[in-house]
Amino acid sequence: MVVGAFPMAKLLYLGIRQVSKPLANRIKEAARRSEFFKTYICLPPAQLYHWVEMRTKMRIMGFRGTVIKPLNEEAAAELGAELLGEATIFIVGGGCLVLEYWRHQAQQRHKEEEQRAAWNALRDEVGHLALALEALQAQVQEVRAQLCNPGRSASQAVPASKK
Secondary structure, three states: OOOOOOOHHHHHHHHHHHHHHHHHHHHHHHHHHOHHHHHHHHHHHHHHHHHHHHHHHHHHHOOOOOOOOOOOHHHHHHHHHHHHHHHHHHHHHHHHHHHHHHHHHHHHHHHHHHHHHHHHHHHHHHHHHHHHHHHHHHHHHHHHHHHHOOOOOOOOOOOHHHO
């Protein structure tokens, strides 16, 4: 069992999302109890949602220009609290998605940097090997020259490194 391979961040995000549901329920309950919260936070989005929903339904059925009555305060407060709770869950889930995306992008950048560093190290090694090869080829040519001209003394032969 490998602990390092277990996606701890995903488990943390799942935990946060699970906690967001009771949080949303508490927000809904607070919205139902607080007059200020109900009046200024819950009612306007609920009325707007109701207006858009009814307007869309009426247009689909072919009724154009009909006046849409607003919801009563209790129904609007309930709908607004539900919308607020769902928005809370959606925002937490979206935030987790964004955080996971950023984490994945950071891992990708780190992986690309490691690959680039490995590539540069290999390229440098190839350069060093090419220089070593050139030096060995020069030594081989020097030895061949000495073998081809046996009458030439070692003191007359010019080493390749001094050319």
